[in-house]
Amino acid sequence: MKRIITLALFAFIAIAASAQTKKVSVLGDSYSTFRGIIPEGYANYYPARGNDVTSADQTWWNLYIKAKGYQLEKNNSFSGSTVCGTGYGRADSSASAFTTRVDLLGNPDIIFVFGGTNDAWAGSPVGEFQYSGWTKEDCKTFRPALAYLFDSLIKRYPNAQIISILNSELREEINQSMREICRHYNILLIQLHDIEKLSGHPSIKGMQAICEQLVEATY
Secondary structure, three states: OHHHHHHHHHHHHHHHHHHHOOEEEEEEOHHHOOOOOOOOOOOOOOOOOOOOOOOHHHOHHHHHHHHHOOEEEEEEEOOOOOOOOEOHHHOEOOOOOHHHOOOOOOOOOEEEEEOOHHHHHHOOOOOOOOOOOOOOOHHHOHHHHHHHHHHHHHHHOOOOEEEEEEOOOOOHHHHHHHHHHHHHHOOEEEEOOOOOEEOOEEOHHHHHHHHHHHHHHOO
């Protein structure tokens, strides 16, 4: 009888632990890539020559997941990708844009959206604030594309918490747009600061700082 009660207790603990393990998906750019983790055929940045991040265990998202006791559902990150459909040299970047990867995040409990960096670096057009009736042309500018992205994620993953990460050292037009659109959709925005970078990308210390700031801002 005692053995049966003990086994039942262990089973209950296992079920409870499983129920509490949240699944995390990442929608990102180079800052969130790692070779062998992101989908095959996607451009990756990490591991990269000139950067001391050499293992997926050192990435911000892996550090965060381990710190919280969660598990990775999907990492859909594409190096060089913009939120909108206009990339470097004003080229059409719709194929890799954040807006085209909405349906590829699995079944997550938490979605981290870490974008806007390439829109800032590429000088992508910002456009006007727009919260409905988007066209493909509208989504070639940052503000409509970001609003469309959040609207689509909310509808596609109604039970997931969406968290937006804003990189440090971006131009203020991008920062202000991200803040305003996150407020509109009531999305938690975590604005990074004091992130050590090598060639514009987080180092080991930078990845650790990102993780620490995310842990501090989430519950």
